[in-house]
Amino acid sequence: MADGVYWDREKETRSREAREAEVLANLQSQLRFVYDALPFYRSHYDAHGFHPDQVKSLDDFSKRVPIVTKPMLRDDQAAAPPFGRYLGCEAADIIRVHGSSGTSGKPTLYAFSRGDWDYIADVMAQGLYTCGVRPGDIVQLATVFSLFMGGWGSLLGVERLGATAFPLGAGETERQLDLMYRIGATVLITTPTYALHMLETARALGYDAAKSPLRLGIFIGEPGSSIPGTRQALEQGWGIKVRDMATTSEMTPWSTNAECEAAAGPHVMQDEVWTEIVAKDDSSRLLPDGESGAIVYTHLKRRSQPMIRFYAGDESHMVYEPCSCGRTYPRLPAGVYGRLDDxxxxxxxxxxxxxxxxxxxxxxxxxxxxxxxxxxxxxxxxxxxxxxxxxxxxxxxxxxxxxxxxxxxxxxxxxxxxxxxxxxxxxxxxxxxxxxxxxxxxxxxxxxxxxxx
CATH class of the missing domain: 3.30.300.30 (ANL, C-terminal domain)
Structure with a gap:
């Protein structure tokens, strides 16, 4: 499928009209599924006077479908443990369980079906390929491997893409550096914060970091790599190209915001996760291109714990202007600024x-x-x-x-x-x-x- 430039050329370069026709059909299918099969969504929609039959257009979807928030998911899992009333698959079909960091209390649990786990690997691979990872790369995963999905999603994508995964985890920075040079890692995946710490440690230990074996850094988990000063520090310090990637764990596959070689902000893979920018004070009001607002995400194909109009709490703006890479996805030119509650x-x-x-x-x-x-x-x-x-x-x-x-x-x-x-x-x-x-x-x-x- 991959051709050296695109993971899927036809999908990534088709017209907006063709893509959005498919998106609408998938949204309507998802709405019917969650209303008929998942009590969480049925009760939520009934309480708001909404029925899936009301969605005839993408505009209807934004105006009529009520949002879902993190506190709602936590409350539903507390009332119907362990996975809430929005599981979407049989318990025997769950292949992995992950969760939020739980910094504000009990973690919210994420359950993935076997079919979805395989699907997630494909989409993660597309995101990484967009950022520039290729078969033959050695990808150092300096990410936390725990409940948090960041490291695991990266590992899935690297393996599906056909590159070599080097999953070291986070921490033990001197060992990270020693092994980076020893095996010749060409790609680093981590948070911007930890990459800067690694750079600082490398310099203190006498490494010429700008001549490291790395050629590419993909930064996840927090805003930063789209900030010009941070990007410059990482690019010049490590001698690499910097790419910004990620949505949020609830939206796994979270690689659907992925930056290409044009380095003009992450492309938004609208045919996997439908992404809206809405008014911060009115989630039913879709904002014009280029206007900053809150990000709302919807799974188009995932069936285990699907998120429909998930209010992520992040802020950005989106544009549809052409990109020199040829992809016709919209972009977040400045990445995700940060969390609205930050x-x-x-x-x-x-x-x-x-x-x-x-x-x-x-x-x-x-x-x-x-x-x-x-x-x-x-x-x-x-x-x-x-x-x-x-x-x-x-x-x-x-x-x-x-x-x-x-x-x-x-x-x-x-x-x-x-x-x-x-x-x-x-x-x-x-x-x-x-x-x-x-x-x-x-x-x-x-x-x-x-x-x-």
């Missing part, structure tokens, strides 16, 4: 941690590690950015260098975010390093409790 409200201004990261990386002299600390002083919010200086910077007068850097960072952040941040410049290797997703915010402000004091 947005910080500081003295009336809305700020994303990824926005702060973007600004910091544009100031010469800063390192890649930072943290935002929020406190309440009197009646006002007080915001501080802790940022390490670049370990490559070795000025004769450290104090003068830090003072100058502090002012340049403050000015940049004020200009970009409209927030007056205090800035502390820290020595390299001061902040804790993450093996997967970074925790960039320490919000110490008192939490408001209705009826409390």
């Amino acid at each position: 947005m910080l409200l500081i003295r009336g201004a809305n700020v994303y941690p990824s926005q702060v990261q973007r600004s910091l990386l544009e100031v010469p002299g800063t390192g890649v590690e930072f943290k935002i600390v929020l406190e309440k002083k009197g009646a006002l919010d007080h915001a501080t950015v802790l940022v390490e200086r670049d370990p490559a910077a070795t000025p004769a007068d450290i104090d003068h260098f830090a003072a100058d850097l502090r002012e340049r960072v403050r000015h940049k952040l004020k200009n970009d975010t409209a927030v007056n941040f205090e800035v502390d410049i820290l020595p390299p290797n001061t902040l804790e390093r993450a093996l997967s997703k970074a925790k960039r915010v320490d919000d110490r402000r008192p939490k408001y409790r209705p009826g409390g004091h």
